[in-house]
Amino acid sequence: xxxxxxxxxxxxxxxxxxxxxxxxxxxxxxxxxxxxxxxxxxxxxxxxxxxxxxxxxxxxxxxxxxxxxxxxxxxxxxxxxxxxxxxxxxxxxxxxxxxxxxxxxxxxxxxxxxxxxxxxxxxxx
Amino acid sequence: xxxxxxxxxxxxxxxxxxxxxxxxxxxxxxxxxxxxxxxxxxxxxxxxxxxxxxxxxxxxxxxxxxxxxxxxxxxxxxxxxxxxxxxxxxxxxxxxxxxxxxxxxxxxxxxxxxxxxxxxxxxxxxxxxxxxxxxxxxxxxxxxxxxxxxxxxxxxxxxxxxxxxxxxxxxxxxxxxxxxxxxxxxxxxxxxxxxxxxxxxxxxxxxxxxxxxxxxxxxxxxxxxxxxxxxxxxxxxxxxxxxxxxxxxxxxxxxxxxxxxxxxxxxxxxxxxxxxxxxxxxxxxxxxxxxxxxxxxxxxxxxxxxxxxxxxxxxxxxxxxxxxxxxxxxxxxxxxxxxxxxxxxxxxxxxxxxxxxxxxxxxxxxxxxxxxxxxxxxxxxxxxxxxxxxxxxxxxxxxxxxxxxxxxxxxxxxxxxxxxxxxxxxxxxxxxxxxxxxxxxxxxxxxxxxxxxxxxxxxxxxxxxxxxxxxxxxxxxxxxxxxxxxxxxxxxxxxxxxxxxxxxxxxxxxxxxxxxxxxxxx
Numbered sequence: 005x006x007x008x009x010x011x012x013x014x015x016x017x018x019x020x021x022x023x024x025x026x027x028x029x030x031x032x033x034x035x036x037x038x039x040x041x042x043x044x045x046x047x048x049x050x051x052x053x054x055x056x057x058x059x060x061x062x063x064x065x066x067x068x069x070x071x072x073x074x075x076x077x078x079x080x081x082x083x084x085x086x087x088x089x090x091x092x093x094x095x096x097x098x099x100x101x102x103x104x105x106x107x108x109x110x111x112x113x114x115x116x117x118x119x120x121x122x123x124x125x126x127x128x129x
Numbered sequence: 130x131x132x133x134x135x136x137x138x139x140x141x142x143x144x145x146x147x148x149x150x151x152x153x154x155x156x157x158x159x160x161x162x163x164x165x166x167x168x169x170x171x172x173x174x175x176x177x178x179x180x181x182x183x184x185x186x187x188x189x190x191x192x193x194x195x196x197x198x199x200x201x202x203x204x205x206x207x208x209x210x211x212x213x214x215x216x217x218x219x220x221x222x223x224x225x226x227x228x229x230x231x232x233x234x235x236x237x238x239x240x241x242x243x244x245x246x247x248x249x250x251x252x253x254x255x256x257x258x259x260x261x262x263x264x265x266x267x268x269x270x271x272x273x274x275x276x277x278x279x280x281x282x283x284x285x286x287x288x289x290x291x292x293x294x295x296x297x298x299x300x301x302x303x304x305x306x307x308x309x310x311x312x313x314x315x316x317x318x319x320x321x322x323x324x325x326x327x328x329x330x331x332x333x334x335x336x337x338x339x340x341x342x343x344x345x346x347x348x349x350x351x352x353x354x355x356x357x358x359x360x361x362x363x364x365x366x367x368x369x370x371x372x373x374x375x376x377x378x379x380x381x382x383x384x385x386x387x388x389x390x391x392x393x394x395x396x397x398x399x400x401x402x403x404x405x406x407x408x409x410x411x412x413x414x415x416x417x418x419x420x421x422x423x424x425x426x427x428x429x430x431x432x433x434x435x436x437x438x439x440x441x442x443x444x445x446x447x448x449x450x451x452x453x454x455x456x457x458x459x460x461x462x463x464x465x466x467x468x469x470x471x472x473x474x475x476x477x478x479x480x481x482x483x484x485x486x487x488x489x490x491x492x493x494x495x496x497x498x499x500x501x502x503x504x505x506x507x508x509x510x511x512x513x514x515x516x517x518x519x520x521x522x523x524x525x526x527x528x529x530x531x532x533x534x535x536x537x538x539x540x541x542x543x544x545x546x547x548x549x550x551x552x553x554x555x556x557x558x559x560x561x562x563x564x565x566x567x568x569x570x571x572x573x574x575x576x577x578x579x580x581x582x583x584x585x586x587x588x589x590x591x592x593x594x595x596x597x598x599x600x601x602x603x604x605x606x607x608x609x610x611x612x613x614x615x616x617x618x619x620x621x622x623x624x625x626x627x628x629x630x631x632x633x634x635x636x637x638x639x640x641x642x643x644x645x646x647x648x649x650x651x
Contacts, residue, residue: 020645023619042608043620046646049556051632054646056620058595059628075618079610080585087617115589116610116618 008062008129009047014100015068015127016053019045022092025071025111028055030064041071041113069124071111078116093125102127556628556635561647568639571649572609572623575641578649579619581611588623600626609641619644 019026020043028039042056045068053060072093078084097104104127111122565571576583589608592599598606607623621642628637640648 016646023617023644042622044622044642044646046559046642048559048628048637048646048648049630049633049635052630054642056622059597059630061632076616077612078618079587080612082585082612082616084618113618113620114608115587 008065009050011101011129012053012062012065012068013047015070015102016045016047018093018096018100019043019070022089022096023074024089024093025074025113026056026068028053028057028060028068029066030060031066032064036066041111065129067126067128069107069109069126072106072123072125073111075113075116078113084117090123097125097127104128556630556633556637559647561643561645563647563649564638565649565651568625568641568651571641571651575609575621575643575649576611578643578647579611579621580613580644581619582614583611585612587611597628598624598626 018024023043025041025043026045027041028045029036030039031037039055039057039060044054044056046054047062048054048059051062053062053065070093072088072090074087074089076082076085076087104125107124107126109122109124109126110119111124112118112120563571563574565574576586587610589610590605591608592603592605604626606625608620609623610618610620613619621644623639623641624637625639627639630636637648638650640650643649
C-alpha cells in the first residue's frame, strides 16, 4: 500500500498544481470502470484515492488519464476555449517515476461539452 | 465599516442592482426605499436581534473584510445558529430569564443552518448559483443594517435634542425626518413592525426597531412573551422608561429606550450562550478533566457572551440596578456560570437538534466521537419529539440532516451501519483542511480558495453509482463549476454526505473540496 501511495502521490500533486482534468479507471471484478472527468485527485486517507468519481481503493486503480488541455469559459455565457497544457504536464511527469504514455482519447465534461477528441497522458498502475 | 465591505454585504443581501439604487439617492425614490425596507424590516429585526447583539466580534469581522476574516465570519455564523436555536427552543420560562415563542421564520439567521443548503436542485440539473454565499453573508449584513439603524436613531436623537423636543418625537416629526432623507429611516417603520410598544410611544418604539418587545410583533419571526416594563418602581416613585423628561438619566429617551432593547436582548443572548458553553463542557469532559472542561466553558462564554454596548444600557445597569430588566440581565450573566454540566438535560438534545452545526463547530472532530447517553434518548422537549431517532447498537441516536449527533457513519455516509459503526474515528486532517459551522460557510470559503467568481457558479446535483458519495437514503452530492479570475473553468466537488473508509474504519464529515484537494468540512 505504501508503494501505491508513493507512486500516485506525485501525480496527485501535479494534477492539483496544474489544475489538470483527470479521469480514473478502476477494477471492478473482471471489468474496468471508467470514471467521469474532473479536477480532483488526492489521497484523503491511507489506501484511498479521492477522484472525480468518488473514493477508489488504491489497489483498484487501473489507470489515470490526464487531459493535456484545460478549459477556458464554457459556462456562464462565456465562449469555450481549450488551453494547451501539454508541455507543462510532460515536464512535470518527466521528473517522476510514473509510467505514462500519450494517447488520443475523448473528453466529456457534463453540461459543458461531450466527447471531444483530446490528447491525454495515461498513467498506468 | 469600510465602504467596500458594506457594498459587498449590501449587494449580497439586496442584489447588486437593488443595492446600487438604494445607495443612490438620485435614482431612488422614497417609495422604492420604503418598499425595500418594508419588505426587509421583519428580516432585519430578526437578524439584528441575534447577529447585531453578537456585538464586537461581528463588527470586527465585517470591518476587517469578508475574505480575510472567514474564521471571524464563522464565529458570526455560529452566533446566528445559536440565536436561531435558542429562539426556537427556549420557550420555557423556567429555563430562561426570558420567555420566547417561535412563530417560525426562515429568514436571516435560519439561513445559517444546514436545512437550506440547496438540496432542492433537480436531479442532474444544472442550477444557477443558488445563493449560498449570500446566506453565508447574511449575518454580516445584519451588522450593516443595525449600524444603519443606530445611526438613524442617533441622528434623530441629535435633531431632537438640538431642537429641545427630544421627548416628544411625534409621527409628524418622523415624517419630516423621512422627507429630509434621514438614512435608515422610513415612514413605514411606524407600523410595519405591528407595534403596540406603548400607545403614546408607538413612533418612538418603531424607530428603535423594538418590535419584539411586547409580544405584538409581526414579521420578525419570533416574539418575546414579556411585556416591556415600561413603568418601573424606583426609589419609591414610578419611573417611565423611554420618556427622557421623566426618566432623568441625562440621556435622551431614544438612548434610554435603546438601552432597554439591548439589555433585554443581551440577557437572552447570554442565556443561549450559557447553554452552548455548558454543552461544550459536557462533551469535552470525557476526553479531559474537570479543569479543562471548565476552561472550555469559560472560553465559550468569553468568546460569545454579550457585554452591554450602548450608553443607554450601560446607564441603566450603572444607575438603576433595581429595575427588573437590569436584574434579569444580571441573572443571565450569572446563568452563564451555573449550567455547565447539566448532563442529560433536554437542552442538550434541543441544541443538538436545532444547531448541530454549532455543536460540531464548537467541538470539532471530538463531537463526532462522543456519545452522550440519555441526553438525547427519546428526548421530548416542550411536548415535541426532537427529530427522528436512530436505534443501533443498543443506543438511540438523534439524527439531523443525515448524520447523528455523534456522527456514526454508514458505508458511504452517516447513518446506520451494521457493524463497527460506533468505533469509527474521523480521518486525520490533511494540510489545508478546515472545519466550518455551516455548509454555506464552507462553500463560500471554497469559492474564495478556488478564486471563482460567484456570478459564474453552476451547481449540478449528482446521484451516480459510487455508494461512498451518496447519503443513507440516496441523498445526492454535487459538482460545482465556475470561472476563476483568468476565466478558466474550475470544477470542485461537494461531498454532502461525507465518506466512510471501511479499510481504515474512518470517516469524514460532509465537505467541499479546495484547490489542493483539502476538505472544507462542516
